Amino acid sequence: MRQGRTTAVMILAAGVLLASAFIAAKSAAPQGIPPAIVADYVHAVIEADRAIYTKHVVDRLQEKGVVAASENWESQNTLPLPAQFLIDSARMVAKKDRGVRYRLVSLWPIYERNGPATDFERGGLEAILKQPDKTYTGYVESGGRRYFQAIYADVAVAQACIGCHNAHPNSPRRDFKLNDVMGGIVITLPMSP
């Protein structure tokens, strides 16, 4: 099982590299890998990283009573929440300024900034709520440029996810259950350099 996952991660990591190569080479060769495939690659990596962090770091240390995860992890000397792990990773990717961006969005965000920013996002979130298995994709334009966006359903895979969202004073919705769609991961790819 683990072996299979590791292999998958490696394949997907290679995929991300290939996607990068594809984006870099697109001007020279417009006929490349479709952006939806690239977004799948990226999403696989993101999800794998967060899954590893959640299961092998947060859950494990929490079960053993070594250290818990909490929102104010810096002042309380705890681990960042898996969501924070993802958001902060996205910030680091953004800092690299390679064009590709991703973020967590939800219809019930604890912080306003994580709510849908556009109608496309809102529509996508509503769509994946109904069909979590189907990725919501589309092209959007901003500042005269075209971007490909893919929205993947983000499911409450761990008790920690729903526990926090159901208890947080800022949370607009507090009746999440396991395997509920809590929001989505939006991956944005520029269609031109």
Next chain:
Amino acid sequence: MRSRVGLRGKLISAMLLVGAVPLVVGMGMALVQGTQELHQMAGVNFESLAAEAARTMDLVFSDELTRTSRIARAPLIVETLEAQYSRVRKREDAALSSSEEEARLQWEAGNAKLLESVMDNPVADFLTQQVARPEGETGEIIPASARAATRALFITDVRGNVIASTTQHIPYTVRDTEWWRTAYDNGVGQPHIGNVSFDSQLGVYAFHVSLPVMDRIRYRAIGVLHRVFDAREYLAPSLFPIRFGKTGHVMLLDSQGTVMACPILPTGSRLADASLIGQVTTTQPGWVKADSDGHGGQGISVIGFSALPGTSHVTRASTGTTWHTFVWQAAEELSAPTHHFLGWLAGFSLVAMGLLGILGYVASGRIVRPIRHLQQAASLIGKGELTEPIAVKTGDELEQLADEMTRMNAQLECAFSGLTNTVEQKTQEVHTLQVVNQQILQSVPNPIILLDRDGHVEYLNRAAQNAFGVAPEAEGSRLLMDLLHVEAHVSQQLQVELDEWQRREDTTGRPVQTLQDEFRDPLAPALPGDAARRPELRLDDRLYEYQWFRIGTVSGEPSRLGLVFRDITDERRLQEKVIQAEKFSGLSLLASGLKHELNNPLFGVMGLGEVIAEESNPQLIKELAKDVVAQAKRMADVIQELTGQALRESDDQQAVIDCNELVEEVLARLRATDASAGVQIRTELGRLPKIRIRTNELRQVLVNVLTNAVQAIGGNGVLEVRTEAANGQISIRIQDSGCGIPSAYLTKVFDAFFTTKAQGEGRGLGLTIARRIIESLGGQIEIGSREGHGSTVSITLPVMQPSECRRVP
């Protein structure tokens, strides 16, 4: 009187002490423990209050961030900034820089057109509405206090230039400020909450909340929404209502110690005590007992504190600082209940002490009264005046004591009467003893002198008074030497002896008392062996023997010395006469011996004469004549000896001689006799001091002893004479290898007329006379012998002869 007051006072003070000490200790412990517990309780309360306040403030800030981020996500603003971003991206940096610089200058110069473009555009209007309208975009009410506390609300683009603002009191370009750079975060965007600092343009202590405006699709920061709050005004409604007591309050400060809001301290000031900052700005809530209160006051104070966990998460990422609540109450107010309680306690204690004092007074009175009674009774017993039984009826040990004392008094009276009788009787006995003593001493014919320790005469008996011519009443305190009129050297001798006796006692601290000293009757004759040692002295025309003796005293006191005398004048005179008589008796014996000695040769001469008369042979007559001559010579020798002795007897003068010369002289004469023909005479004469002595007497002694020795040898043998001086004495030792004396006779050899010789050979007086003479010279003569091996006669003579005062003229 004083002792009565003392006992009562002691009892009362003891009771007070018993009451006061536990009270004071208890109060002290209560104060310490109470203060500690109060601090503990206050600390825990303050801690929870601080944590509660921190949570409240976290919510306030969280709400504020939510509301502000809602503004930042307003489509008007996002769209405007997206357009601005696209515009800016297309322009060259250089061109941008110059136009921005120009705009900045115009802004600072107050260019009306620029001001209008910034403050009077749809976005600015929207912003103004946000702070002016009581309802937000979504219908939520922005609290009036928050709206009023907002001093500035403005938006900057990706270049950090203002594009819309509610006020002109802001800089045009903010890209160099920390809050803009943190919020923009190189396009990534990050919420920023700044520290409280003085904003000179707005003229207040303010803090910034800056939120990035994100591009909806590219999701990058395309501008920043800034909101500037008057810190005190914003925080006061949330913080200041939390009050307890008169001084208890909550304040907010950052981890650098800057006060953000406090009902007492001005915003922007710093905590006076820097050491306190570290203690209260920890990540975990807690409380401390600090030496200062952070409000300028000194003294122990209890402070509760807690970090704002949510807000600090943002501020740490923004500025590195964290925000904390600080709960404090003035130390005086905190400890007021304890002091109040102690005040009451002290009051009650005083009342209790007063009661104790009164109780003590009453109780001690009950104890002291019978004791006083007993004391008076004891005083009467001491004087022997108590006649009545002691009347103490307390029914306790004191009554028993009174009974015991009454009984004791009765027994004491009995004992005292018996004792008085005994003392009288003993006194009488002592007196009688003294009288008897006195009478004995007075009736003793020997003079007796008693001396005190200093050598002063203490007592003289009648004989002494007579002998020394002292009037009975003139005993006085005279020295012994002043009393006895003796020659200087005798007086000196006496003083030496007195000193010796006293010294013997002094060196050891107690008298050295031999058996002799202790028990000897001073009047008894001298013990054998020291007969000649008893000293003598001459007073006027009398000769006395004297003897020191020690008088025992009551233990502890030094013993005294006494001196007893015996008049031996007559005795000595008689002794001399006996010796003289002995000598005459010796002459008569000599005459009888002479007759015997001369008769034989005389008969021989007569016989020879008859033979010669009838003999005709001339040859034979010649021979017979020779025999006659020989017999005559023998007679002449006998006569010579007799006449020589007689001559010597007449010469009885003292002379200073060397004894060795005398020994040589006697030996020379001995060698001349036939009897010593086979005797080998050896002499070993040591060096002797000259002594004053009656030469003839000593010579006679030597002749007698040596003659005895030669006779004992009776032919061939060895005669040894040795002399030596040692220990102030001269000793002459005469040893023969003769027949010796049977041990049975050894004790008798000095007796008069004891002899083992044949008639005419010895008269049995030789050794008797020798002993008399030697003893009269102050010496000793001893004889030792082994039968068949010879005899040894030892003569010792003192070098310092007391002979001057010995003989009666």
